Amino acid sequence: MCAETVTDTPDYKDTLNLPKTDFPMRAGLPKREPEWLARWAEIGIYDRLRETAGERPPFTLHDGPPYANGHLHIGHALNKTIKDIIVRSHQMMGHDARYIPGWDCHGLPIEWKIEEQYRKKGLDKDKVDTVDFRQECRRFAEGWIDIQREEFKRLGITGCWDRPYLTMDYRAERIIAEEFQKFLMTGTLYQGSKPVMWSPIEKTALAEAEVEYHDKESFTIWVKFKVAEFALPDLDVSDEEAGDEEREALAEAQAEAAARLQGAKVVIWTTTPWTIPSNKAVVYGETISYGLYEVTDTPEECWAEPGERFILADNLAAQTFAKARLSDDQWARVGDVSQAQLSGMKLAHPLRGAEGSNGEWDDLRDFRAADFVTDDEGTGFVHCAPSHGMEEYELYRDLGMLDQVITYNVMDDGSFRADLPFFGGHFILSRKGAEGTANKAVIDKLVEVGGLLARGKIKHSYPHSWRSKAPVIYRNTPQWFAAIDRTVGDGQDTYGTTIRERALTSIDQLVQWWPRTGRNRLYSMIESRPDWVLSRQRAWGVPLTCFTKAGALPTDPDFLLKDDAVNARILEAFEAEGADAWYKPGAKERFLGNDYDPAEWDQVFDILDVWFDSGSTHAFVLRDREDGTADGIADVYMEGTDQHRGWFHSSMLQACGTMGRAPYRNVVTHGFTLDEKGNKMSKSLGNTVAPEDVVKQYGADILRLWVAQTDYTADQRIGPEILKGTADSYRRLRNTMRFLLGAVGHFSEDDRVEPADMPELERWVLHRLAELDERVRKGYAEFDFQGVFRALFDFATVELSAFYFDIRKDALYCDGDTPRRRAARTVMDILFHRLTTWLAPILVFTMEEVWLERFPGETSSVHLQDLPETPAEWRDDALAAKWARVRRARRVVTAALEVQRADKVIGASLEAAPIVYVTDPETRAALESVAFDDLCITSAVTLTGDPAPEDAFRMPEVEGVAVAFAKAAGEKCQRCWKILPDVGTHAHPETCARCDAALD
Incomplete structure (x- = not known):
């Protein structure tokens, strides 16, 4: 096209390579997330990952079972989201990461609910057939399991939801009984009479983990x-x-x-x-x-x-x-x-x-x-x-x-x-x-009788049952105990001969603690704890499957019946009928068989402490299932810090009593969730935050992002203002991903440029990706999600959006098919794959949306991907040091231009052509070796080593760099908006040389 043939200045907007994407600015997560859940269920992502695992090393997070008796609270959401991030991140780092969700189904909370129903009807629980009562408890638990399962899935939690583990499954009840029988047969079980914490309201002994402390006014x-x-x-x-x-x-x-x-x-x-x-x-x-x-x-x-x-x-x-x-x-x-x-x-x-x-x-x-x-x-x-x-x-x-x-x-x-x-x-x-x-x-x-000198009242911290909320007492009762200092007669003495020795050795030699304070907490508890009270005087649970000699004392050598054949008959019945078999008519005669006179033996009807149930889960989840672990040991147990006296504790004792060591290799703990002011959440105070409400208002990804942003190892805070801040962080990150999608539109392998052929700016981005890859993998491996997200968020919003993207918009939009533009698009493609996979364990819905926007398909999913491998040669510390100097100098220029913009001297940075005074020759050489005007988004830059004028702009934290403002000379290119002297001298009117060439 010749200049003299053009009569009117054309509109060059349509000639720009503007980003094109249908990815919406507004997420609409509450409405769209269920669609992705349905899609994942349809393509069976969890099962597909298991089927294609091949030789990948297994990784198992064993789920501490929540209790099946109510809707989820914010602590549940925190807990399950942390677990999900652990599982997903390890899967994407090359493991076969398995997650079998489970539920704790036995025990007093459910039994208490059924008793409340009876009391409302005027019924006496003690007059109801035990099996019928237990069946009502089972139905109650089943109903809540179904509700909680859907609530967990709505949070984006992946796992084997079709085959969870339940402590009330017949198979589970059989194995719990079998684990108890090991205590019986190895001599650690005994009956004693000592004061235990007792709930008069619930008529049962309580474990320390079932007690909470509240102020109480007492007579003194x-x-x-x-x-x-x-x-x-x-x-x-x-x-x-x-x-x-x-x-x-x-x-x-x-x-x-x-x-x-x-x-x-x-x-x-x-x-x-x-x-x-x-x-x-x-x-x-x-x-x-x-x-x-x-x-x-x-x-x-x-x-x-x-x-x-x-x-x-x-x-x-x-x-x-x-x-x-x-x-x-x-x-x-x-x-x-x-x-x-x-x-x-x-x-x-x-x-x-x-x-x-x-x-x-x-x-x-x-x-x-x-x-x-x-x-x-x-x-x-x-x-x-x-x-x-x-x-x-x-x-x-x-x-x-x-x-x-x-x-x-x-x-x-x-x-x-x-x-x-x-x-x-x-x-x-x-x-x-x-x-x-x-x-x-x-x-x-x-x-x-004249026996009193004085009386009064005192307000003090006092133990209460966490179920009935009523005070407890210490009461001497006959109970069944596991002796933790008695030699366990099972020959598994590698880590000690007693349960206490094995537990303390495991804590120090076999387990890593995240944070380390968890080690000290559990060690001190086990070091000083008394024998484990195994029995409860209730009905809904696994009974202590043992018989005692009628009329014998607990100290008599034949007080307890120890017979493998009797034990086997019990286990066979439990496998087929569940623990209800223990309570059916004729159970004693059936289990004793022809070898013993039923009149000479008493059947024990106490049930096991539910902490024994949950403490035994390693046996019927890790050891017993085909998707468990080869050695019956989990890679991770992850729960709240209260579980040092609960599940971590009981699992340790139970496993040390039956397999001689801890059932876990890593223990991760999180704190409690408080309101925005740091107060404990309470319905009466009206400061609770329900996961369901957050999901309805913002979407589950915002809740997951809150989890990732917080230091979960300490107590966390949540509330309306905090969630607003989380949503703002999400929007900024979403905009970064939207820009990437637009930049890589129609990118193909033919466009790819090798790193050696890229400009330094692109190679600096690759260097940062190499650093981040190490940080992300280390952070996920060490359960530091806050560190992972903070590194990625700062990179995406500061180094990409506010630096790299801001600089390269000009080349992406205005360049023709130049090596610079192809290099930038190659880096954008690399960024896309890394950011989507790095963030996928956290923002499971959003990263799926981003992935499918670029790679649609019936079976496409970011959650079927691994984290991309990063070539070692991307790491270039010398280049990074150089670009650190370049970016420091750029900060002075951009700050100087902001002053001019605030004073309305200029409207856009492209109107400027600043003079940059650089004292240090090495820094000046670095700036001269790059397109510093492009980096500063100005039309021109003059670099000089001359002394800077007194009125030049300076920043105290960047020594040796000063900026004198000058306006750009020339005319404004109507295509790229740079002000350059050559504009209007080319075939395409009012364009610069670069745009003229692009149009040709």
Whole structure:
């Protein structure tokens, strides 16, 4: 075309290579995400990955089972999303990553729901056939499993949803029973009687993991125990050391002390008045200073009398008398009380000899030193009811005196035994968990017999059942235990001979902890924990499948029936009928067979602690399934930090008891989810965030992005403002992907340029991709999703959108088929494949949308891809160092132009042709070797080493670079908008040389 033949300036817009894509700016995730879910189900992505795994190394995240009794909360969403990111990222890094979701189905929460339904109908659960009751529990769990499964899938969680594991499946119940039988057969199972945390409302023992602590107002009382016997201690001076006169003086002093102490009263303080009827002893501290105190005067309404003498810890005497309403001038210290004198005393229970007591409390109470007594609060003395306190129990157990101090005064419903004088039938708690009548009855009786010095109330942290929300008590009951310090007779002694030894060795030698603090938490718990209480007095669960010898004591060698044939019959029945078989008529005769007389054996009907169920899941998921693991060990267990005392803990104990080591190689923990202000979420406060609501408003990908952005190892916050910020980050990232889609439209392999033939800017991008590839893989491998996403987000929004894309728009839009444009498009293609796959484990729906926009097809999916391999030669640290200098200098130029734009001197950076003063020759050479005007998006740049004018623009953080503003000279190209001197001198009117060539 000749210049003289053109009469009008054409519209060059249609000649530009503008990006073309149908990828929408607005995501519309709430509406579109279900479509992708349906598509994934149709093409069976999870199963296809398993079928095509070939020789890929397996990777298994074992799912800690949620409980099947309600809609998902935000903690569920956090938990399952973290798991999903772990599974998907390891799959895309070359593993056969398996995920078998599961549910915990047995136990009290479900049983409690069914009982609530019964109570509403006026039915008595204890009168319902056990099998019928268990079937109702099963149906209840099944209903919630179906609901939760759909809610999890809506979050984009991948997994074997068609074949999840359920602890109530017949096969699972069989294997749980089989795992229990290993404890039976290897000698770690025993029946004992000790105080355990007991829920009177639910009538069952509770594990620590089933307890939460809340403030509770409790009665507090100061009780008098009279010194009933006092034996004079031996004289401290022998015949050889003193004469008769000195010995007589000592004897006289002792007699005086005896006279003062006889009839004195030791005062104890307790926050559980209901334990006083079960008192068997009082203990004192060996290092505490004690004194004898006498009341000299009393006010009205006081339970002390003038002349009454009390033994108290010196540090606590004043506050004790203050509680008794005595002023400082109404009592006095009248003498020391030595440890030797204390050791010679026996005490009387305050109810001793009370009319109508029937001799219940007539025995003198033991009085001795104990190392758990302090003078931090109370009186310096501790009343001991070993049936209701673990420290007291252990003290008298070690003394071999349990048979003298254990009582059975409190029944399973929290009431005193009917024949207990004065208190029979009184309840510690009401049937709804409020204060019962027991404490008041005890206090009133103590007042009546003169046994009370003071009373009050105290607000303190107290254990509550996390199901019924009611307080719990410590109660001595016969329970079944796993002995964690007894040698396990299974020969699997590589990591120790006891459960505790194996667990502690596993923690340090076999498991990696993410974060490392998880190791310390679990180690300290297992190091100090007591034996594991396996039994629960409930109906919905797997029974303790064992028999005891009728009339035998637990200490008798033949107390427990250990017979492989009996065990095999039980397991066979459970496989076919489930654990209900244990409760059917004739079960005892059926399982004992012809070898044993049913009349000689008792069938145990307690059920297993549900933590044993979930702790056994490694056996019927990892070991037993064809899609499990070859060695029955998971690569990862991932749950909340509360599971150090829950699932991580029980799984460790259970596996160490049955296979000699931990069932996991990595343990990842997350914190709790709080509201935006850092408060615990509560329906009553109205600050909860339901996953369903977030999904409806924003889409599941926004919720997943929130998970990826947060440091899940600590407590996280979520709320409306935080979600708005997350949605904004999503929009910025979506725009980056939209630009990429437009840039790679119609890209083919014929357009590809080898890295060696690319401009330095493209090779710098490849270098950054090599760095990011290492960061992404390391981050995913170490479960650091926040680090992965932050690196990718900063790269996409800062280094791509605000730098590389901004620079290369000109070449992409305005160049013809130039090597520079083909190199840029090649890099855009490389960026597309990496960003979509790197982000796919996090933004599962959006990256699928991006992928299908470019690669549509019936079976196409980004989730069938692996992370692309990155050539080592892309890494170029020298080039990166050079471009770091170039980008620092560019920052000064762009900042200088912003000043001119703000002052309305220019409207666009292409109107400028700045003069850049560069002091450092190496930096100046670097800038001269690149198209620095293109990098600054200006029409021209002048680089000079001359001294910069005083008024030149500078940035303090970039030394040696200054910018003087100058406007670009020439005319504006109507195609690329650069202002250049040659515009209008070419065949195409009002174009520059580059655009003229592109048009030709």
